[in-house]
Amino acid sequence: MFEDLRDLYQEVIFDHNRNPRNFRVMENADRQVEGFNPLCGDRLTLFLKMDGDVITDASFQGSGCAISTASVSLMTEIVKGKTEAEAEELFTKFHEMTTGKEEHINLEALGKLAVLAGVREYPARVKCATLAWHTLDAALKNEANAISTE
Amino acid sequence: MSGFDVNKIRQDFPILAEKIRGKDLVYLDNAATCQKPQAVIDSIVQLYSHDYANIHRGVHTLSVRSTDKFEAARSKVKSFINAASDKEIIFVRGATEAINLVAQTYGKANIKAGDEILITAMEHHSNIVPWQMLCEQTGAVLKVAPMNHKGELIYSEFEQLLGDKTKLVSVVHMSNALGTINPVKKIIAAAHAKGIPVLLDGAQAIPHMTVDVQELDCDFYVFSGHKLYGPSGIGVLYGKQSLLEAMPPYQGGGDMIRKVTFEETEYNTLPYKFEAGTPAIADVIALGAAIDYLVAIGMENIAAYEAELLDYATAKAKQIEGLTIIGEAEEKGAILSFTLNKIHPHDIGTMLDSLGIAIRAGHHCAMPVMDFYGVPATARASFAMYNTKQEIDVLMAGIQSLIEVFG
Numbered sequence: 402m403f404e405d406l407r408d409l410y411q412e413v414i415f416d417h418n419r420n421p422r423n424f425r426v427m428e429n430a431d432r433q434v435e436g437f438n439p440l441c442g443d444r445l446t447l448f449l450k451m452d453g454d455v456i457t458d459a460s461f462q463g464s465g466c467a468i469s470t471a472s473v474s475l476m477t478e479i480v481k482g483k484t485e486a487e488a489e490e491l492f493t494k495f496h497e498m499t500t501g502k503e504e505h506i507n508l509e510a511l512g513k514l515a516v517l518a519g520v521r522e523y524p525a526r527v528k529c530a531t532l533a534w535h536t537l538d539a540a541l542k543n544e545a546n547a548i549s550t551e
Numbered sequence: 552m553s554g555f556d557v558n559k560i561r562q563d564f565p566i567l568a569e570k571i572r573g574k575d576l577v578y579l580d581n582a583a584t585c586q587k588p589q590a591v592i593d594s595i596v597q598l599y600s601h602d603y604a605n606i607h608r609g610v611h612t613l614s615v616r617s618t619d620k621f622e623a624a625r626s627k628v629k630s631f632i633n634a635a636s637d638k639e640i641i642f643v644r645g646a647t648e649a650i651n652l653v654a655q656t657y658g659k660a661n662i663k664a665g666d667e668i669l670i671t672a673m674e675h676h677s678n679i680v681p682w683q684m685l686c687e688q689t690g691a692v693l694k695v696a697p698m699n700h701k702g703e704l705i706y707s708e709f710e711q712l713l714g715d716k717t718k719l720v721s722v723v724h725m726s727n728a729l730g731t732i733n734p735v736k737k738i739i740a741a742a743h744a745k746g747i748p749v750l751l752d753g754a755q756a757i758p759h760m761t762v763d764v765q766e767l768d769c770d771f772y773v774f775s776g777h778k779l780y781g782p783s784g785i786g787v788l789y790g791k792q793s794l795l796e797a798m799p800p801y802q803g804g805g806d807m808i809r810k811v812t813f814e815e816t817e818y819n820t821l822p823y824k825f826e827a828g829t830p831a832i833a834d835v836i837a838l839g840a841a842i843d844y845l846v847a848i849g850m851e852n853i854a855a856y857e858a859e860l861l862d863y864a865t866a867k868a869k870q871i872e873g874l875t876i877i878g879e880a881e882e883k884g885a886i887l888s889f890t891l892n893k894i895h896p897h898d899i900g901t902m903l904d905s906l907g908i909a910i911r912a913g914h915h916c917a918m919p920v921m922d923f924y925g926v927p928a929t930a931r932a933s934f935a936m937y938n939t940k941q942e943i944d945v946l947m948a949g950i951q952s953l954i955e956v957f958g
Binding site: 402403405406415441442443444464465466467523525529 | 953
């Protein structure tokens with residue numbers, strides 16, 4: 402019945418929505434930042450554990466739509482073990498993929514995150530996918546204030 | 552229902568024949584804005600093709616034609632809500648601007664530090680923020696009458712909050728997020744017994760029921776044209792003449808003056824005192840066309856048909872496991888706000904859109920209502936006179952399928 406939506410709602414997204422990974426409060430987190438999308442009410446708290454400039458652990462709490470939940474869940478998996486610079490580079494690539502500015506995006510470089518490429522066809526939903534990454538960006542820049550996609 | 556024929560009505564709305572993602576459009580976002588009948592579209596085309604010029608100014612033929620049509624639309628609004636005089640009908644951009652106008656003119660002139668403005672827990676942001684701004688400017692205090700879990704005003708608490716300090720009551724006639732229709736006659740009588748004027752936010756109520764401002768005895772009534780099958784960017788402030796006369800003007804400019812020198816300005820009479828600048832001429836006239844169209848169908852017929860639609864949709868919705876209806880007031884207009892277990896309203900909205908079904912997903916500009924129910928957002932299907940039971944069946948089948956897909 403929802404054939405048109407297969408590119409947007411891939412099975413991986415349903416899976417991460419049902420069973421979000423790293424969905425927990427982190428005790429003794431080095432970084433903790435709130436992300437909020439006022440338009441739809443998506444709200445998350447991102448926790449990072451750092452060792453120098455390496456992200457050794459990432460987790461989150463919050464509530465949101467399937468796209469935003471899957472996005473933050475996938476993100477916490479992929480950034481573990483990455484340096485700040487590597488994570489920022491992923492953010493840039495992810496942003497390019499979801500906003501569709503680059504014609505030829507190397508989806509392979511994005512690994513599992515490529516399942517979210519479908520949002521670029523749905524401008525109203527791009528913010529759902531990027532909220533997690535804007536929050537990560539703020540955490541890496543050590544911005545203490547809550548970030549908002551608006 | 553005397554001669555109410557939904558199929559005939561549907562023929563009058565060209566957009567209803569539109570295909571969305573290859574599917575028949577099922578438009579259920581009427582509380583956000585209504586679609587337009589051909590008569591409204593034609594009215595705009597007619598004016599710009601044959602009759603358009605600026606109003607209240609020229610002696611030339613087109614200016615006279617436009618002015619006559621513009622003022623005829625004012626009379627249509629006056630009759631539609633049964634105001635006592637055309638002077639009580641002020642054209643503004645919408646319900647939001649009308650409330651801001653009252654806050655910044657009546658409010659600033661009459662409300663002082665320590666005074667209270669009383670609203671309810673189910674207001675749209677447009678009936679919260681203008682009062683917060685006024686409170687910030689004057690030192691007045693905003694009081695909020697609570698509601699119960701069904702989404703009904705707790706009247707006894709409202710009455711208790713009506714005190715010596717209350718200088719204005721501003722209440723939504725019908726809630727856009729919940730569908731609740733407030734007991735406005737009772738509210739007005741209670742406020743008037745204490746000499747307190749009442750503003751009714753009628754943006755959501757006006758397309759669904761007969762509104763008689765003299766019978767209600769409200770002091771102000773505001774609504775937007777676009778929810779009444781008319782154009783966006785135009786709305787109405789009704790005010791009792793005596794109140795409007797005493798109020799200072801809102802904006803300064805052309806049309807609202809009688810005489811200007813560099814030393815002083817003499818303001819125009821009502822309603823022009825509040826209509827500075829060239830207004831949305833074509834849109835006012837098209838709003839008049841929308842009213843003609845509605846009067847021909849009959850507001851009682853529309854209300855009766857929509858009540859049938861809401862009953863049908865509510866009964867169907869209750870059969871869906873995991874669906875929670877938000878807003879179950881006894882007195883309720885044709886709005887079905889709901890949540891689904893573990894499925895975010897934005898996912899519901901996107902999935903239904905792929906089936907051609909337009910609903911609203913979000914906070915409906917009523918964040919305090921969302922907070923009250925402890926949800927970030929709801930999905931909302933809102934009905935108009937052109938919707939059908941078959942469309943409700945399509946909606947419910949869509950909801951069933953997406954529950955299965957989400958698993």
